[in-house]
Amino acid sequence: MWSGTWWESVQNLLPPGETVVPVILASDKTQLSNFSSNKSAWPVYLTIGNIEKAVRRSPLYHATVLLGYLPLFHDCMRSLLALLIKAGKDGVETVCADGFVCKVYPILAAYIADHPEQCLVACCRQNHCPCCLVKPERQGQPVKSPLRNPAETASMIRKTLQSGGQKPPVRH
Numbered sequence: 001m002w003s004g005t006w007w008e009s010v011q012n013l014l015p016p017g018e019t020v021v022p023v024i025l026a027s028d029k030t031q032l033s034n035f036s037s038n039k040s041a042w043p044v045y046l047t048i049g050n051i052e053k054a055v056r057r058s059p060l061y062h063a064t065v066l067l068g069y070l071p072l073f074h075d076c077m078r079s080l081l082a083l084l085i086k087a088g089k090d091g092v093e094t095v096c097a098d099g100f101v102c103k104v105y106p107i108l109a110a111y112i113a114d115h116p117e118q119c120l121v122a123c124c125r126q127n128h129c130p131c132c133l134v135k136p137e138r139q140g141q142p143v144k145s146p147l148r149n150p151a152e153t154a155s156m157i158r159k160t161l162q163s164g165g166q167k168p169p170v171r172h
Helices: 006-009 073-090 115-122 150-162
Strands: 018-029 040-048 066-071 092-094 101-112
Touching: 006 066, 006 101, 040 073, 066 073, 073 101
Parallel strands: 018 101
Antiparallel strands: 018 040, 040 066, 092 101
16 A cells, blocks of 8 residues: 555655554444344444555454444444544654654545445445446446535435435436
Protein backbone atom coordinates (compact mmCIF):
# COMPACT_ATOMS: atom_id res chain seq x y z
CA MET A 1 0.00 0.00 0.00
CA TRP A 2 2.88 2.42 0.72
CA SER A 3 3.80 2.52 -2.97
CA GLY A 4 0.47 4.15 -3.90
CA THR A 5 0.23 7.74 -5.12
CA TRP A 6 -2.60 8.40 -2.63
CA TRP A 7 -0.32 7.67 0.28
CA GLU A 8 2.47 9.86 -1.08
CA SER A 9 0.13 12.79 -1.74
CA VAL A 10 -1.32 12.64 1.80
CA GLN A 11 2.12 12.16 3.39
CA ASN A 12 3.44 15.24 1.55
CA LEU A 13 0.78 17.38 3.30
CA LEU A 14 2.23 16.56 6.74
CA PRO A 15 5.17 18.24 8.50
CA PRO A 16 8.51 16.38 8.50
CA GLY A 17 8.66 13.63 11.12
CA GLU A 18 4.90 13.03 11.11
CA THR A 19 3.28 10.20 9.20
CA VAL A 20 0.00 9.01 7.81
CA VAL A 21 -1.38 5.69 9.05
CA PRO A 22 -3.74 4.26 6.42
CA VAL A 23 -6.52 2.48 8.31
CA ILE A 24 -8.15 -0.53 6.69
CA LEU A 25 -11.55 -1.60 8.05
CA ALA A 26 -13.46 -4.75 7.16
CA SER A 27 -16.84 -6.08 8.20
CA ASP A 28 -19.19 -8.90 7.31
CA LYS A 29 -22.63 -9.54 8.78
CA THR A 30 -22.74 -12.67 10.92
CA GLN A 31 -25.60 -14.65 12.41
CA LEU A 32 -25.43 -14.73 16.21
CA SER A 33 -28.17 -17.26 16.88
CA ASN A 34 -30.56 -19.52 15.06
CA PHE A 35 -32.35 -20.46 18.25
CA SER A 36 -33.65 -17.11 19.44
CA SER A 37 -34.99 -14.43 17.08
CA ASN A 38 -32.23 -14.82 14.46
CA LYS A 39 -30.04 -12.00 15.82
CA SER A 40 -27.23 -10.62 13.68
CA ALA A 41 -24.25 -8.36 14.24
CA TRP A 42 -21.41 -6.92 12.20
CA PRO A 43 -17.90 -7.76 13.39
CA VAL A 44 -15.55 -4.91 12.46
CA TYR A 45 -11.86 -5.60 11.95
CA LEU A 46 -9.01 -3.08 11.75
CA THR A 47 -5.52 -3.22 10.35
CA ILE A 48 -3.15 -0.59 8.98
CA GLY A 49 -1.52 -0.12 5.61
CA ASN A 50 1.91 0.58 7.13
CA ILE A 51 2.22 -3.16 7.72
CA GLU A 52 3.41 -5.24 4.77
CA LYS A 53 0.52 -7.10 3.12
CA ALA A 54 1.99 -10.58 3.69
CA VAL A 55 2.28 -9.83 7.41
CA ARG A 56 -1.07 -8.02 7.61
CA ARG A 57 -2.96 -10.97 6.09
CA SER A 58 -1.30 -13.71 8.13
CA PRO A 59 -3.15 -14.79 11.32
CA LEU A 60 0.23 -15.72 12.78
CA TYR A 61 1.21 -12.05 13.27
CA HIS A 62 -2.09 -10.78 14.75
CA ALA A 63 -1.89 -7.65 12.56
CA THR A 64 -5.67 -7.48 12.23
CA VAL A 65 -7.72 -6.85 15.36
CA LEU A 66 -11.41 -7.22 16.09
CA LEU A 67 -12.78 -3.83 17.16
CA GLY A 68 -16.10 -5.30 18.18
CA TYR A 69 -19.51 -6.48 17.08
CA LEU A 70 -21.89 -3.75 15.95
CA PRO A 71 -25.56 -4.43 16.75
CA LEU A 72 -26.77 -1.48 14.63
CA PHE A 73 -24.51 -1.00 11.65
CA HIS A 74 -24.99 2.65 10.63
CA ASP A 75 -25.35 4.17 14.11
CA CYS A 76 -22.37 2.32 15.58
CA MET A 77 -20.18 2.81 12.50
CA ARG A 78 -20.91 6.55 12.63
CA SER A 79 -19.70 6.67 16.26
CA LEU A 80 -16.64 4.58 15.47
CA LEU A 81 -15.66 6.69 12.47
CA ALA A 82 -16.20 9.97 14.38
CA LEU A 83 -13.26 9.04 16.61
CA LEU A 84 -11.16 8.11 13.59
CA ILE A 85 -11.99 11.38 11.79
CA LYS A 86 -10.95 13.43 14.83
CA ALA A 87 -7.67 11.52 15.17
CA GLY A 88 -7.04 11.90 11.43
CA LYS A 89 -7.51 15.68 11.59
CA ASP A 90 -5.66 16.37 14.84
CA GLY A 91 -3.08 13.60 14.78
CA VAL A 92 -2.17 11.32 17.68
CA GLU A 93 1.16 11.00 19.47
CA THR A 94 2.21 7.37 19.71
CA VAL A 95 5.25 5.27 20.48
CA CYS A 96 6.57 3.84 17.22
CA ALA A 97 8.37 0.53 16.66
CA ASP A 98 11.74 2.27 17.07
CA GLY A 99 10.78 3.44 20.59
CA PHE A 100 10.45 7.13 19.70
CA VAL A 101 7.24 9.12 20.08
CA CYS A 102 5.93 10.57 16.84
CA LYS A 103 2.71 12.13 15.61
CA VAL A 104 0.60 9.96 13.32
CA TYR A 105 -2.57 10.69 11.36
CA PRO A 106 -4.84 7.64 11.06
CA ILE A 107 -6.96 8.03 7.91
CA LEU A 108 -9.51 5.56 6.56
CA ALA A 109 -7.86 4.31 3.38
CA ALA A 110 -9.92 1.20 2.58
CA TYR A 111 -13.12 -0.49 3.63
CA ILE A 112 -13.33 -4.16 2.71
CA ALA A 113 -16.77 -5.71 2.34
CA ASP A 114 -18.68 -8.23 0.26
CA HIS A 115 -21.47 -7.08 -2.07
CA PRO A 116 -24.34 -7.26 0.48
CA GLU A 117 -22.22 -5.25 2.92
CA GLN A 118 -21.38 -2.66 0.26
CA CYS A 119 -25.09 -2.28 -0.47
CA LEU A 120 -25.77 -1.80 3.25
CA VAL A 121 -23.14 0.95 3.42
CA ALA A 122 -24.51 2.62 0.26
CA CYS A 123 -28.14 2.27 1.48
CA CYS A 124 -29.26 0.50 -1.70
CA ARG A 125 -30.99 -2.77 -2.53
CA GLN A 126 -28.76 -5.83 -2.80
CA ASN A 127 -29.37 -6.36 -6.52
CA HIS A 128 -28.25 -2.78 -7.28
CA CYS A 129 -24.78 -1.37 -7.77
CA PRO A 130 -23.48 0.28 -4.56
CA CYS A 131 -21.35 2.74 -6.60
CA CYS A 132 -23.59 4.01 -9.37
CA LEU A 133 -27.23 4.24 -10.44
CA VAL A 134 -27.11 1.67 -13.26
CA LYS A 135 -30.33 -0.36 -13.48
CA PRO A 136 -29.89 -3.96 -12.25
CA GLU A 137 -30.81 -5.35 -15.68
CA ARG A 138 -28.03 -3.23 -17.30
CA GLN A 139 -25.24 -4.26 -14.92
CA GLY A 140 -22.23 -5.64 -16.75
CA GLN A 141 -23.12 -3.82 -19.95
CA PRO A 142 -20.95 -0.99 -21.31
CA VAL A 143 -23.26 1.86 -20.23
CA LYS A 144 -22.52 5.19 -18.57
CA SER A 145 -24.31 5.72 -15.31
CA PRO A 146 -24.03 8.53 -12.74
CA LEU A 147 -22.34 7.80 -9.42
CA ARG A 148 -24.45 7.64 -6.26
CA ASN A 149 -24.69 10.97 -4.44
CA PRO A 150 -24.16 10.49 -0.65
CA ALA A 151 -25.93 13.79 0.13
CA GLU A 152 -28.99 12.70 -1.86
CA THR A 153 -29.02 9.32 -0.08
CA ALA A 154 -28.82 11.04 3.32
CA SER A 155 -31.66 13.38 2.32
CA MET A 156 -33.85 10.42 1.32
CA ILE A 157 -33.14 8.70 4.65
CA ARG A 158 -34.06 11.87 6.58
CA LYS A 159 -37.32 12.22 4.61
CA THR A 160 -38.18 8.58 5.27
CA LEU A 161 -37.55 8.98 9.00
CA GLN A 162 -39.61 12.20 9.12
CA SER A 163 -42.52 10.52 7.33
CA GLY A 164 -42.72 7.79 9.94
CA GLY A 165 -41.01 5.16 7.82
CA GLN A 166 -42.98 5.65 4.60
CA LYS A 167 -40.66 5.11 1.67
CA PRO A 168 -40.27 8.06 -0.72
CA PRO A 169 -41.31 7.43 -4.35
CA VAL A 170 -38.69 5.66 -6.48
CA ARG A 171 -37.22 7.68 -9.35
CA HIS A 172 -37.09 5.95 -12.74
